Amino acid sequence: DSGVTQTPKHLITATGQRVTLRCSPRSGDLSVYWYQQSLDQGLQFLIQYYNGEERAKGNILERFSAQQFPDLHSELNLSSLELGDSALYFCASSVGRSSYNEQFFGPGTRLTVL
């Protein structure tokens, strides 16, 4: 158990809908990262937050947004969902600002868009 929790575990929704994925980092970790894992694109970095502020951005679509709250939990919002958004979404956390710090991954949320 990495100490990172993600909810929900599974999510099934329809095209055009909006969903919110939630992540709680390990106790003491200030950075949260979001990743997407799909069969065709592999594991891709989406975005990083550090202590409530956006720190780095990867291949995140404009339809997707994230935030980190004062209690350090984070939410990833996916809107206008398309079939191709079906994937595993992982959250990871680390203690410091730099993504060179060891990242601890949560168990993931499996999103299915029908």
Next chain:
Amino acid sequence: GENVEQHPSTLSVQEGDSAVIKCTYSDSASNYFPWYKQELGKGPQLIIDIRSNVGEKKDQRIAVTLNKTAKHFSLHITETQPEDSAVYFCAAHTNDMRFGAGTRLTVKP
């Protein structure tokens, strides 16, 4: 941007044999190279990492080598055990983390 290629995509070995997974990267500015193990139904877990100022690092049965000139790095697992069966990902870091496509390792008892 950075492009990471990983080979082989699948690898099957007998228990006790060694396993080697290789990755190449394109951005010479990459300076941090972690390896992750992902078991079924779980998130990736860091198993070993190496920074660009080091050529080799070892942790018990796992070792990683880095050749910055050739822009490739490798994961070596010795004395493989059935519990080593998983998908392994390499990654290279410049401004963000770029992952290889993964290697599914099967260790047959």
